[in-house]
Amino acid sequence: MVTGPIPEELGKIYDLKALELSYTLLSGQIPGSLGNLTKLNVLYLFGNQLSGTIPSSLGNLTNLLELDLNNNFLSGQIPEILGKLTRLRLLYLYHNQLSGTIPSSLGNLTSLSELYLNENILSGQIPESLGNLTKLSVLYLFNNQLSGTIPSSIGNLMNLLELALNNNHLKGPIPSSLWNLTRLNFLELAINQFVGPVPSGIGTLVNLQELYLSLNRFSGSIPDALMNLTGLRVLSLFSNMLSGSLPPKFANLTDLVEINLFNNSLSGELPSNVCKGGNLQEFSIGRNKFTGPIPISLKKCRTLRILDFPYNQITGDISNFGPYPHLVSASLQRNKLCGSLSKTWTSSTNSTVLDVAENMITGRLPPELSNLVKLEVLILHANNLTGKIPQELSDLSNLYQLNLSQNQFSGHIPPEFCQMRNLQYLDISANKLSGSVPQELGSCTKLISLMINDNSLSGDLPMTIGNLRGLQIVLDVSNNKLTGKLPAELGNLVVLEVLNLSHNQFSGSIPSSIGSMTSLSTFDVSYNNLEGPLPTGRLFHNASAKWFVHNKGLCGNISGLPTCSSTPIVEYHKATRNHSLELAVSIPVCIVIVLSIFALVVIFQKRKIQEKAMVTDARDVLSVWNFDGKLAFEDIIRATENFSDGYIIGSGGYGTVYKAQLQGGRLVAVKKLHPSEEEMSEERRFLSEIEVLTKIRHRSIVKLYGFCSHSRYKFLVCDYINRGNLHEVLENEELAKELDWQKRIAVAKDVAQAIYYLHHECAPPIIHRDITSNNILLDAAFRAYVSDFGIARMLKPDSSNWSELAGTYGYIAPELSYTSVVTTKCDVYSFGVVVLEIMMGRYPTELQSLSMGQHQELSMDDMLDKRPSSPTVEENKEIALLVEVAVACLQTSPQFRPEMQDVYQKLALQKSHSSFASPSLTLTPEERREV
Known part of the structure; x- marks a missing residue:
């Protein structure tokens, strides 16, 4: 294995025709002496740790046919002089850290057949001169920061087979010249800002096998001309603004393996022969407006791995779906599906997700669902399922989300649920379940959310519920028939946000341990038989009275509840007579004292405000900021010269960061939100960041000093961290x-x-x-x-x-x-x-x-x-x-x-050999395209 830097002496082997040093441990810079190897035909240095810039001396290698420097740490600009390598057939510079623009001189490389510049930091526009590379078969520019439009000259590349421009900042309509590339079999334009309709000219690309136009702003309908692409295997148009129905000849695309139309506004019925070719593996059309029945060909499509059409208005009987022996994920929620979960669904043993919520599914759950041993998500809520919840579901050891709520399930909660050790979300609310809450439920220690409300459960709430220390989101047992005292162990749930015990028959007092649940934001015990004082604790200082109404005798310092008296009622009149004289004397005295204190506070606060307004030294001027931020606004405007570009130290999708030095000498970072048409979204994002940062105090988290919400600007002021990200x-x-x-x-x-x-x-x-x-x-x-x-x-x-x-x-x-x-x-x-x-x-x-x-x-x-x-x-x-x-x-x-x-x-x-489930790490040098 070769390690270390490339020796300068290699530049003296003047007759060398091929230098291949790929996937070694070479580091350091590429020596300029390699430019002396003028007879070199092949230079392979890919897959190393090379850094620095590409030496301009490589422009001397005029006999070079192949130059491959991919997968290194090369930085700086691509040298213009590389345009002199006119015999070059392959130029691979991908997966480096090259910046700047693409040199227009690359248009001189007219012998080039493959050009890979992807996965760098290249910016600017795609040069028109690339249209001169008429022998080019592959052009990869994806995962850069290119902007502007696709130059019309790209239409000159008549031999092009693969074109990938995804994940840039390209915009505008697709130029019509692109449809001249009739030999193209791979076209990837996703994650850009293209607008307008999908051009009908795309129908001329009859050799196209993969088409990716997702995550753009295309609008209008899918053109009929697209149906000319009968060899198409992948059609990805998700997250655009497409509308209308699918073309009638959609079934002509019999080679399709993947269809992804997710998140558009498409409507109408699905084509009857959508799986006619028997090759379809992924069918994703969720979040559209499709109606009508499920095509029979889709029901019987045995090749399917992903069946995804949630949030539509599709009808059909799911009883005769499948079997799908290769199915991994089925998301069919919020449609108008009927029928039952037949045993054919239980044969999809590779399934990890099954979601048919908010439909009209009836019948019983087949116990054979336990065959789906890889299942992680089972969501069936808001249907009309009946019968008992099969105890066999407890065999689904990988399940982490189970939602059977809003059905007609009866019988008991299976105590075997505790065997699902990875369960995090359990919702069986709004059914007809009866019996007691099983003690075994306390063994599901990974639960984050537990909802068993709106059933007919009875008996005590078991003490073992206090074992669920990981409960964070909600514990809801409301609207049942639970009795007995509230277990003190509820106080163990210290990270719980919502605890709803309302509409039951609990008696006794509220355990004092509830007061130590500092994360609680909601605690509802209304409509029970509780009595006695409320616990002490932060929550009960500003609690809503509606959480405690209709009980036997709760009291506390909350508006709407009686105050708790330490004096028994039978002694009330005697106590009143004994203290009447004392009250007559003490009340006027107290009033005088309170008024005096109030006057002093007002004077003190007024003086303090005046002093703060005059602060100009190195003290913390930020402490005077409030939500209006008048002082903050003026200080920051002055310190940044009205947000001048010269103070910019960073920019992101939602804001620009400025460096500012305040009058006291303090350096701060000012994050100003970008102006946007989506003002409400900006406001929510701004307030979200304030809400979070004002609650955080940690050495390894950036500190917030203040904020300003002004009619012209919204910004946050944080610690200035000088090294960058x-x-x-x-x-x-x-x-x-x-x-x-x-x-x-x-x-x-x-x-x-x-x-x-x-x-x-x-x-x-x-x-x-x-x-x-x-x-x-x-x-x-x-x-x-x-x-x-x-x-x-x-x-x-x-x-x-x-x-x-x-x-x-x-x-x-x-x-x-x-x-x-x-x-x-x-x-x-x-x-x-x-x-x-x-x-x-x-x-x-x-x-x-x-x-x-x-x-x-x-x-x-x-x-x-x-x-x-x-x-x-x-x-x-x-x-x-x-x-x-x-x-x-x-x-x-x-x-x-x-x-x-x-x-x-x-x-x-520093403990290794942990209990973490960690499979082997797998890395390959293969190029991977990502959308």
């Missing part, structure tokens, strides 16, 4: 070297501690929702600070189901593709990605799914960033532990990911 540091060659292994380990631990604090020490817990290397700031000593809480949410019951997909591509947890439930495990997944990014020195784009059963091992030496000095023995141990933890965090199934508390403790104690 982690992503920028890892991209900078010198800083990445300076970020040695000791510092990298410390950064990972800082981030782990910050997320642990958000999840486990904040009440209620806070989900960040966008943990990325861009949102981790580093100070001069490379200490890490988590920032940007613009989409963070408190884990409250009214915000546990979010329909919008928030976060950054590549860091978002995979379950958010099929469920809207956002949990702390989403942050855990993102943390795993960031840790690998720290270890590898770049985003781990080659990381394959850890749940697909692949077990090809990769040595640690191959994986680690080669820019810092080699780690010591002790550092190697900590790195191995971090990678082990990261892989566990990247589990596809959230219930198999550790809690951040476990992660933090493992790292703090």
Whole structure:
């Protein structure tokens, strides 16, 4: 294995025709002396740790036919002089950190057949000169920051087979010249800002096999001309603004393997022969307006892996669906489906998601559902299911979400539910269940949400309910027939947000332990037989009286409730007579004292305000800020010269960050929200970040000093962290070297501690929702600070189901593709990605799914960033532990990911060989296209 820098002496082998040094451990810069090898035909340096710029001397290699520098850390601009390599057939520069614009001189490389510039930081427009490359068969420019429109000259590339421009900032309509590329078999334009209708000219691309136009702003109907593409295997148009019905000849596309039309406004009935070719594996048309029956061909499509059509108005009997031997996910909720869950559904033994909620499904649940041993999500709420809940469901050991609410289930709650050790969300409310609440339910210790309300349950609430210490979102047992005293063990549920015990027959007093439940935001015990004083505690200071109405005799210092008297009623009149004289004397005295104190306070406060208004020294001028922020607004306008571009230190999708020095000398970072047509959304995002940051006090989380909501601007003022973000540091060659292994380990631990604090020490817990290397700031000593809480949410019951997909591509947890439930495990997944990014020195784009059963091992030496000095023995141990933890965090199934508390403790104690379920890490050098 070759290691270290490329020797300068190689430049003296003047007759060398091929130099292949790929996938070694080469580091350092490409020596300029290689430009002396003028007879060179092939130069392969890909898959190394090379850094620095591409030397301009390579422009001397005029005999070069193939130049491959992919998968390194090369930075800077692509040299214009490369345009002199006119014999070049292959140019691979992808997966580096190249910036600047694409040189127009590349249009001189008229012999070029393949050009790969993808996965860099290239900006500016695509040069018109690329239209000169008429021999080009592959043009990959995806995952950059290119802007403007697609140049019409691209239509000259008549030999082009593959064109990928996805994940840029391209806009405008697609030029009509693109439809000249009749040999094209792969077209990827997703994640841009293209507008207008999908042009009918696309029908000329008769050789097209894969078409990706998703996540743009296309409108209008799907053109009939698209049906000319009879060889099409993948059609991805999701998340646009398409409308109208599907073309009648849609069934002509018999080679289709994947159809994704999710999140548009399409309507009408589905084509009758949508699975006519027998090749269809993914059918995703959710969140549209489709009506009519399910086509028979789709019901009998045995090749299906993903069947996804929620939020439509589709009809049909699901009893005769399937069998689907390869089915992984079925999401059919909120339609007009009828029938029963027949045994054919139980043959899909690879299924992980089954959601047919909010339909008209009837009959009993087949016990054979227990055959679906890989099932993770079972959602059947709001149907007309009857009979008993099969105890066999307890065999679904991977299940983490079970919702059977709003049905007609009867009988008892199966005590065997406790065997589902990974269950986090259990909702069996609004049924006809009877009997007692089983004590065994207290063994489901991973439960986050438990809803058994609106049934006919009776008996005591078992003490074992206090074992569910992980309950965070809600415990709802309301509208039952429960009796007896409230167990004091309820006080163990210290992270619980909502506790609803209303409309039962509970008696006795409210346990004092309830007062220590500091996370409670709602505590409803109305319509019971409770008596005695309310507990002390924060919640009961401003509690709503409606939570306590219709009880036997509750009292407390809450408006609407009688106050609790320490004097017995029978002694009332005697006590009144004995104290009447004392009251007559004491009341006037008290009034005089109170008025005197009030006058003094007013005078003091007025003087204090005047003093603060005159502060101009180094004291904390930010402490005087309020919501209007008059002082804040004027100070920041002055410090940034009215938000001049010269003060910009960063910019993101929702705001620009400025560096400002206040009059007292303090440096702060000012995050100003971008103006937008979506003002309400901006306001919510702004208030969300304020709400979160004002509740946080942690060393590894950026501190908020103040905020301003002004008619012209909205901004936050936070600590100024002078090193920039982690992503920028890892991209900078010198800083990445300076970020040695000791510092990298410390950064990972800082981030782990910050997320642990958000999840486990904040009440209620806070989900960040966008943990990325861009949102981790580093100070001069490379200490890490988590920032940007613009989409963070408190884990409250009214915000546990979010329909919008928030976060950054590549860091978002995979379950958010099929469920809207956002949990702390989403942050855990993102943390795993960031840790690998720290270890590898770049985003781990080659990381394959850890749940697909692949077990090809990769040595640690191959994986680690080669820019810092080699780690010591002790550092190697900590790195191995971090990678082990990261892989566990990247589990596809959230219930198999550790809690951040476990992660933090493992790292703090430096314990390896943990109980984390962590399959082998699999990395391949293959190029991966992502949408």
